[in-house]
Amino acid sequence: MSVQHARVPAADAAEVPAKRGFEFLNVPGPTNIPGRILNAMHRPAVDFSGPEFIALSKEIFQDLKPVFKTEGEVFLYAANGHGAWEAALANTLSPGDSILVPETGNFSVAWADMADALGLKVVTVPSDWRRAIDPNAVEDALRQDTDRAIKAVLMVHTDTATGITSDIQTLRAAIDAAGHPALFMVDAIASLATVDLRMDAWGVDVTVAASQKGMMLPPGVAFVAAGERALAAHAASSMPKRYWDWGDRMAKEHYRKFCGTAPEHLIFGLREALDMLSEETLEGSFARHARLAEAVRRCVGQWCEGGALQFNAVNPVERANAVTTILLPPEVATETVRAMCRDHYRVAVGGGLGKLMGKAFRIGHMGDMNEPMILGCLGAVEAGLKRLGVPLGAGGISAAVDWLANPEQAD
């Protein structure tokens, strides 16, 4: 048997373009992790019950509150967004409770599925996934609930599958107009730090979020912020729980705050992320996301003139600042676009989820992102689409450049 030389290139190596430079990460999560955060995490482990780490985590719990714009309690879990979803439900509800989940897209469907698995009764307000939540339909559904069986309304703020952001304040107003006492829970996993969210001022009882989107961290930390009404509901909730239980996590002993070993390195990274956000300011981060998202929309708008592509979000004002979902014509499969962009242009874009599977692709533009990154992504995707023969309207990139060159957009 002949020994193969590890350094001899495979016969087909020439067919794969050399991989030089960065691969652009334009999937809508996980997002780019800034060097500052990576560096902050590059350190030895510490005693998580020692004074240094206790002081750091106290600071973190405090400094997260302004990010949610709440005076409530913030809980931190070694989990992804799905963990935050479960924590929100398990802490406030009891088996057999009904909840109302206005459909926004794949993420509202998945949260509702989880609720169903936990023994909750799910009432939905259906949607075609191309529009934001209709507050009137939610108000009607709540008015019909005359015996007040519905204990919570679950809203996905930015549905990352559809690229649509719904309006928290109009939904709060709809709940109030129906005079309904249900808790109001918001999935802000893709919206935290990308678009304004004022938990207390807007009457949100529970907000869930995760580390790997607008917060620029690796996946692995989930956040749940709870206001007074949610904490009162916790006291009455009979859903079985231990790891998620807010009761334990509000205990005085520090080690109970994490229900075991703290995800130290993610906390080191989180400290850096909070510092970066406070340097930029939250409002600065929202403005940057809006500016870059608009550049994407200007470009995609031109592409759509070719007649093959469409924005999934029908109403321009509902298009998210975190991600843009683009519908493909039936003859072009999502995976073909993703593979072309990835293998030939070194940019990773997202696929379609749920009923958009195979029919859409998504450009993520949240987190640690700037103008050249967005222009590079758009240029590469345009080249990929052209190479696939997708008819595109002309002038996409220059529309994005013109938008960014507008001095009124300058920061």
Ligand SMILES: *Cc1c(COP(=O)(O)O)cnc(C)c1O
């Ligand atoms: C990413 C995302 C989730 C799921 O988060 P995981 O960390 O993958 O569990 C849920 N909701 C929204 C809106 C998201 O963007």
